[in-house]
């Protein structure tokens with residue numbers, strides 16, 4: 405299910421290892437990087453992918469509004 409999302413960044417996100425979450429024993433916990441492009445907390449996943457997973461259908465190209473993250477267009481992929 406392809407989607408178009410306008411992003412304005414012109415460089416990478418920096419994630420400092422010191423910011424990685426740890427459990428009570430000090431072990432590193434997993435971090436989840438957004439792959440859908442809809443997160444409001446890029447590069448981290450914020451759960452927004454659940455919205456696209458729930459509505460997008462195979463074979464359709466979806467365009468999302470960059471502010472509201474709502475679908476504003478859909479057409480055959």
Ligand code: FES
Pocket residue numbers: 437438439440441442443448449450451452453454
């Ligand atoms: S993968 Fe994009 S918000 Fe979770």
